[in-house]
Each structure stands twice: as structure tokens, then as C-alpha cells.
Amino acid sequence: EAQVTQNPRYLITVTGKKLTVTCSQNMNHEYMSWYRQDPGLGLRQIYYSMNVEVTDKGDVPEGYKVSRKEKRNFPLILESPSPNQTSLYFCASSFIPGLGTDTQYFGPGTRLTVL
Amino acid sequence: ELKVEQNPLFLSMQEGKNYTIYCNYSTTSDRLYWYRQDPGKSLESLFVLLSNGAVKQEGRLMASLDTKARLSTLHITAAVHDLSATYFCAVDRRGAWASGSRLTFGEGTQLTVNP
Numbered sequence: 001e002a003q004v005t006q007n008p009r010y011l012i013t014v015t016g017k018k019l020t021v022t023c024s025q026n027m028n029h030e031y032m033s034w035y036r037q038d039p040g041l042g043l044r045q046i047y048y049s050m051n052v053e054v055t056d057k058g059d060v061p062e063g064y065k066v067s068r069k070e071k072r073n074f075p076l077i078l079e080s081p082s083p084n085q086t087s088l089y090f091c092a093s094s095f096i097p098g099l100g101t102d103t104q105y106f107g108p109g110t111r112l113t114v115l
Numbered sequence: 116e117l118k119v120e121q122n123p124l125f126l127s128m129q130e131g132k133n134y135t136i137y138c139n140y141s142t143t144s145d146r147l148y149w150y151r152q153d154p155g156k157s158l159e160s161l162f163v164l165l166s167n168g169a170v171k172q173e174g175r176l177m178a179s180l181d182t183k184a185r186l187s188t189l190h191i192t193a194a195v196h197d198l199s200a201t202y203f204c205a206v207d208r209r210g211a212w213a214s215g216s217r218l219t220f221g222e223g224t225q226l227t228v229n230p
Contacts, residue, residue, distance in 0.1 A: 033218075035220075040222065041222070042119075042203060042220035042221055042222045042223055043158075043203065043205070043218075043220040044220070045217065045218055045219075048217075058217065059217075059219070090157060090158065092158075102146070102148070102163045102165070103160045103163060104148070104160055105160070106157045106158040106159070106160075107157060108156075108157050109157050
């Protein structure tokens with residue numbers, strides 16, 4: 001089954017404790033992206049990646065890191081989480097945007113609480 | 116800074132009625148997406164609109180794009196309860212034929228269809 005998976009789905013942590021949220025897709029997509037969703041703000045793009053070893057900042061990259069060592073995986077790293085990073089996080093993937101195959105597939109979401 | 120505004124933000128309608136959700140954006144773009152999100156769920160891609168005048172239809176939903184007016188509409192025909200969800204538009208500031216994707220989302224329109 002074609003899908004985007006995220007782990008963990010729920011996480012409660014404390015300020016300053018490094019964490020990683022994994023994202024994996026099995027559709028051979030080049031493009032992957034991370035978003036956070038907050039009430040009243042819609043979704044905001046954190047980072048995106050056009051292919052292996054190619055990443056770029058979205059609108060709200062502060063406090064986050066990403067890496068793209070393999071095509072299928074795009075982990076989101078919070079080196080020192082703070083309470084303002086409490087949010088619902090979505091990973092998404094697609095074929096290269098702009099080539100007419102733009103449909104993005106979203107993962108199930110990770111609800112993160114930073115105390 | 117690209118701003119994307121949806122209206123209405125909340126919409127309660129009766130089954131069988133028609134209605135339109137509007138998505139206005141502030142800078143030039145010719146790539147726009149519509150997504151659906153059910154409560155507690157992830158996002159599902161509905162439409163990708165890649166040029167001025169683009170119109171796409173799926174079931175009771177029809178989306179259109181007017182790049183000159185910087186406006187997209189999502190029209191609901193003869194609403195049914197199953198359409199109850201939150202609908203987001205997202206605008207790619209890079210345009211239809213640029214590689215990469217920088218999406219800015221609207222706040223979402225929470226639609227409730229009453230029997």
C-alpha cells in the first residue's frame with residue numbers, strides 16, 4: 001500500500017530533550033516536506049527536500065533540522081525542543097512539483113507536546 | 116510575504132444546498148491546491164490547479180483558479196453529510212513550472228453539512 005508513515009504518532013517530552021520524528025514513504029517520491037499545524041494558523045511549512053542531500057527552509061525553520069540521506073526517509077530533528085514547538089506535525093511527499101504530478105500525500109501526523 | 120485568506124472560516128449548510136468557499140491570495144502564483152481534512156485525521160489532496168482558468172471537478176466538488184484575480188473557488192453542489200470536513204487551499208509561491216514547492220496554506224474552512 002502506498003503510504004507515508006510517521007513515528008511516533010504521539011510524543012510528550014520536556015524542554016531541551018532532543019527528539020527525532022521519522023518520516024518514510026514507499027512511493028519513490030523525490031519531494032518531501034514537513035509542516036506544522038496550529039489552531040488558527042493553518043499549516044506552515046518547516047523544511048522541504050527536492051531529493052537526496054537537497055534540503056531547503058520553509059517558512060518556520062527555526063528550531064528544527066532535517067536530513068535526507070535516503071530517498072524514502074526525511075526525519076525531523078528538534079535539537080532542543082521548547083514549549084512553542086508543541087504542535088501537530090505532518091510529513092508529506094510527492095513527485096517533483098511542477099511536472100504535472102503534484103499530488104502530495106500526507107502522513108498521519110505526529111502530535112508533539114513539549115512541557 | 117504571501118498571504119492566503121479563505122472565507123468563510125466556518126460554514127454550516129443543509130444537505131442539498133450549494134455553496135462556494137473562496138481562497139484569495141496576495142502575490143502572483145499559478146499553482147494552487149485544495150485539501151480536505153477530517154477531524155483528527157491527516158490531509159487528503161483534492162485538486163491541483165496549475166493555470167489560469169483551470170477547472171477541476173470530482174463528485175460534488177468543483178475547483179477553479181483565476182490567477183489574474185488571485186482567487187480560487189471550491190464549489191459544493193447539493194451537499195451531503197459526508198462532505199463535512201475542514202477544507203484548505205494552499206498556494207505555491209514558486210508557480211506552476213518552477214521546481215520545488217513553497218506552500219502557504221489558508222486557515223481552513225470548517226464545513227458542517229446538516230441533515
